[in-house]
Amino acid sequence: MKAQSLSQRLNLAVVGITLATLILSLIFIAFGYGLLFQFAPKLVAAEDAILPAPVEWAMYSFCIVLGSIAASVVATRVARRMVEPLERLAEAARQIAGGDLSARANLTAPAPTEASQMIADFNAMADRLEKAVDDIVTWNSLIAHELRTPVTILKGRLQGLAEGVFQPDPVLLQSLHHQADALARLVEDLRVVSLLDSGRLQLRPVEIDLATEIEGLARLVERDLDKAGFGLRMTLTSGRCIADPIRLRQAVLALVDNALKYAEPCVLEIATRVSDADVAISVIDAGPGMPESLTARAFEPFRRGDDVDLKSGSGLGLAVVRGIAEAHGGQVSYERRDGRSAFTITLPRKC
The missing domain is CATH 3.30.565.10 (Histidine kinase-like ATPase, C-terminal domain)
Structure with a gap:
């Protein structure tokens, strides 16, 4: 069965509550008249009376109140089903804002189309956010690991040259150049991969x-x-x-x-x-x-x-x-x- 939109659900709820109030009030009034005619017919106004008798006014008021209470109970249940998805969404958003990126909005009952789609989009966004944060932590660790070796080698060789431990011969300079070249290529590869991952790599075809x-x-x-x-x-x-x-x-x-x-x-x-x-x-x-x-x-x-x-x-x-x-x-x-x-x-x- 096709899910109804939120506007359709609201319209139907308003019409249903109005009809329920009217129908329940008429039912209670009819039932009340039946009791009056059965047990106290003298309290009912005469046929030629313009206005109802006081007892009838009291019965009308009581039946309308009773019908309104019954309709309100139904309206509360309907409104609860429409509001619940928004409450679930708000609670999940508060948890994520508080740092719990694993929080998700879950429905326990069918919801209007717009609410269901909004929750699905929110959960998809939360999934991507959690993955992005995990990727940042992983990438920072891996990048630090990859950069540590060439930087440590360069630092050690240059410190050795500065302190006179190593002589600036062609072999050592070639080694330093090789490490610097490897470091440059690593940085370029990191830049390209990050651009590709974010979809920002510019091609000139x-x-x-x-x-x-x-x-x-x-x-x-x-x-x-x-x-x-x-x-x-x-x-x-x-x-x-x-x-x-x-x-x-x-x-x-x-x-x-x-x-x-x-x-x-x-x-x-x-x-x-x-x-x-x-x-x-x-x-x-x-x-x-x-x-x-x-x-x-x-x-x-x-x-x-x-x-x-x-x-x-x-x-x-x-x-x-x-x-x-x-x-x-x-x-x-x-x-x-x-x-x-x-x-x-x-x-x-x-x-």
């Missing part, structure tokens, strides 16, 4: 040739791949699409960096696929792959396997990839292909 973009990217990563013992194979299909080239390169670089951290030295393959509806970029390595327990949540921030060295990365790279893909209206996926690990970014072509 333009029409690009996918193969050309990936070829240009390969020149940037070949040196790092060669230094780490990796080879590079490009399997590119040319095709045009609409995307933000800077963010797209950032996502592919994050996948390459992920392979450098966690995969065994191998020939890293970067492949593209173009169809009428979408385009795809795959980064394929011969690494051991992710455990099944991690696969479903691998693209969440700070998510790493239990056997992964915490110093090997921040756990933000795949989250950045997923966020950039979703900001383009696409997605990122992971699968094993013939014993190899393949991360694939799929984006709508839109051109």
Whole structure:
């Protein structure tokens, strides 16, 4: 049965109370006249009398009062059912304002459509608020943990240089530069993930040739791949699409960096696929792959396997990839292909 709106319930309640008062009063008056005619007919006014007898006036007043009391009882019950959702909502709001973010407004009986929807919206808002607060606490803890290592290393090395414990040789300066670069990348990843999570990441999509973009990217990563013992194979299909080239390169670089951290030295393959509806970029390595327990949540921030060295990365790279893909209206996926690990970014072509 379709729920009635609050205005309909109020209108029906007013009409019902008015009719109930009238009908009950008439019933009581009729019953009173029956008693008078049965037991004291002389007290009833004569047929030619203009005004009722005093006893009749008293009976009218008593019956009207009795009918009003009965109608008031019904009206109170109806009003209670309409007001209860608002009281529940107010109580839950007071609890949340007092710091109990787990408080929710619950109905014990059917309520008008507007009240039910308002309570559902309030509970959904409270759920998001509680999750946001929990996420802030978790993120603050994780960010502090991730920043602690590079900051501690930089502080120790710089203090050693200041006190003359270390000599400013090229190796040490290169190490400091590496730590500063890692710290800068971590801060940028944190910024991107937070923007993606709040839906505020600004894209500058333009029409690009996918193969050309990936070829240009390969020149940037070949040196790092060669230094780490990796080879590079490009399997590119040319095709045009609409995307933000800077963010797209950032996502592919994050996948390459992920392979450098966690995969065994191998020939890293970067492949593209173009169809009428979408385009795809795959980064394929011969690494051991992710455990099944991690696969479903691998693209969440700070998510790493239990056997992964915490110093090997921040756990933000795949989250950045997923966020950039979703900001383009696409997605990122992971699968094993013939014993190899393949991360694939799929984006709508839109051109």
